[in-house]
Amino acid sequence: MNYLYFLYIEFLSNHNIPQLFGDITFYIVPVCIIFAVLLVVILALVLFERKLLGWFTQRKGPNRVGLWGVLQTIADAFKLLCKENITPAGADRFLFNLAPILMFTPVLVVLGLIPFSSEFTFMNFQTNLLIYMVLAAFPVLSILLAGWASNNKYSLFGAMRNVAQVLAYELPIAFTVLSVVVLASSMNLTQITLAQSSKGGVFGWYFIPCFIGFVIMFISTLAELNRCPFDLPEAESELICGYNTEYSGMRFALFYLGEYAMLFANALFIAVLFLGGYLSPFGRYLTSGWVLYFEQAFWLLIKSGLIIFLAIWVRATLPRVAPYDLLKFSWTVLLPISILNLFLMVIFKFLSGGVYA
Secondary structure: OHHHHHHHHHHHHHOOOOHHHHHHHOOHHHHHHHHHHHHHHHHHHHHHHHHHHHHHOOOOOOOOOOHHHOOHHHHHHHHHHHOOOOOOOOOOHHHHHHHHHHHHHHHHHHHOOOOOOOOOOOOOOOOHHHHHHHHHOHHHHHHHHHHHHOOOHHHHHHHHHHHHHHHHHHHHHHHHHHHHHHHHOOOOHHHHHHHOOOOOHHHHOOOOOOHHHHHHHHHHHHHHOOOOOOOHHHOHHHHOOHHHOOOOHHHHHHHHHHHHHHHHHHHHHHHHHHOOOOOOOOOOOOOOOOHHHHHHHHHHHHHHHHHHHHHHHHHHHOOOOOHHHHHHHHHHHHHHHHHHHHHHHHHHHHHOOOOOO
């Protein structure tokens, strides 16, 4: 972000603003931008999913509030803001209130690890891939705390289902990510993105040699996000609403928003690992100068939007699976295939002379 830093300092100096102010605010501005964009994206995602589900199931979807129903999610947000936050008797108040915060807060951090362009990477560490995976697992702790602290057996059952589900699908994700690390020879997300650059554009992306890993990553991500057909922790027909049964008002909204925020973050993560991140599919960019950074962010958002569309399509198409089948599918199918995929990528890396694209 050195280029943006000097550009920002130059802009302030032209308006007679001291450099000290720029040094302080330079790292605050990206956080504010990420938070503002995240809120807008979540509102848009909720509306986008409801519209698509209506289209898939031959219904109208939201169409009353605002033109074509575009203000429906804003109306829902105001409704949740006005609802009373109720804490059940016998609940652990501290953990009960802490759980929704832990659900939403890590998303703001993991988004700072994603390289949105060649210059806009808020936290660019050599091991930010590993940091991302650690922080992305925090919602599991939140759900476990919510189920335990609610003093409700249905909530506890939903939370324990989620823990078993995440433990089962975390291993296929780990082996799949390792296969990408082998191909890129790096654990830095920016370096992984640049390793997929080639004159052939899309033909240099890792989803071609590692297509099996791409499919495994997509399926496992749906399971970790409790998305249908893996939404067993929220199985309404048996658990009322699962781990968040006792939550209302904005505390319930934080769980709801956290799920969509992690869907957006994981879609960006998959796009970086397998679809070239902010790279152009044509092998070259269509713009130059500072406009180039907006084009790079545009390509990344388009790729993540495609992944989100596939996730919504799966939700509209497939029924919920049984708990036993869900765990069996991971341990007996995805895990062995992910290990095999890792070995194949090691062989591919060796045969290609350590260079792909």
